[in-house]
Amino acid sequence: MDFSTTVAAILSLFIFSFLYRDNPFYKFAEHLLVGVSVGYFLVISIDNVLVPKIADRLLRQNDWSVIVPLLAGALILARLIPKWSRWSQLALAVVIGVGAGVAIPATLQAQILTQMKATMFSFIPPENSIGWLYILERIVILLGLTSVLAYFFFSKEHRGVFGTYARIGTYFLMIFFGATFGYTVMSRLSLLIGRIQFLLGDWLGFLN
């Protein structure tokens, strides 16, 4: 049991103490976590980004071209001075413009076109798949997609056949929420198991 393991174990216990009630030990560990996380992010950012991408290039390689992005980045900080704040919009405009230009075609292709293509109904099962099961899967996907879309179509009143179809969409949504919740419970239990293994195994040495 080394010192760092003991510190980590005690801090874990401080956090778990919240299960009984809010207390100063929990508050201390919570604030420490926030502080350490920010500090770590700052150090990693300086060490992995600012030093190799700016300081080294400027001071060791005499690459003055980095002055341009450095100034653009510095412009964002102009928001902190009310008199100069409008200059930050210049840098933000570049970030938003370039970001949107890069993101829109990629997202359209990956999230919409490819996903739509995958839902197209095909009667030809791929190799090594059970034919009728494949077709059933495709029907379920198509039914789920169209009924959920119908549910979120608000320009037409949800009545009659359309209303019934939209209601089918709500059942698909409920199944999705249930599955997501189940996976969330599973994930949270995994985190707790990890801590128990750490406390009983790494710290106290009770587990092999």
Add this chain to the structure above:
Amino acid sequence: MKRQYIYLLILAALTIPLFLPLGLKHQVTDEVEKFYQTIEDLPPGSTVMVSFDFEASTIAETKPLAQAVLRHLFSRRISVVSLSMLAEGTGLGHSFLKEVADEFGRKYGADYVFLGFRPQYQATILGLGEDFAKVFPQDYLRNNLSDLSLTQKVRNYEGISLIISVADGDLPQYWVDYAQTRFQKPVAAAVTAVMATSYYPYLSSGQFSGLVGGLKGAAEYETLLGKAGLGSKGMEAQSLGHLMIIALIIIGNLAHLRTRKKI
């Protein structure tokens, strides 16, 4: 029932199997099998990019996932170029990579490289497709990429056979958006259970070459590797925990029905 009693019951359900193993077996699902097979199909000597896109809070799930995947890669003599898209994943990713590489006697620089962290995933993912050295002139350990034999050989995605994102958030989606759409690279994901449902459509559409979800996925992967690890050890506790939660839900609902009838 006081909520503290519920916590104690859950704690007991999760702790007992750690001391008294139940001997439960894991059935391997298709998505995990597909992930495994994708790596099996890579010829030895290939290079895979592994991105550690997670934070410290999910280490209980991401560590078994990362270890299982890295063990498979190194056991098949596949080289690994690695990085992190999140600052917190940097130190963790490097330690996991080094630990498994040492287990298999792999050499840094020749068999694996850890590039480090860069913010702005869009620019990073796209930039890596052009030239690793432009985005990461130096690796995490401050070596010039031009001095390492692996990054002399593999300079951009052209030399990468598969991209694997070990993630606790939405980063795998961005690997699909930018690395796959722009550079046609296959992407596979090993994600926390809470994220798994979001990624099944990507598996179904063929955008993911495989999906390993949560501790259960890690345990299945370890079954395929034939070596029990953190995933398998935790799954028995997980199973008993699930049973306890189901029992508590049933008891809670029955109690609720009984009180409603009285009203």
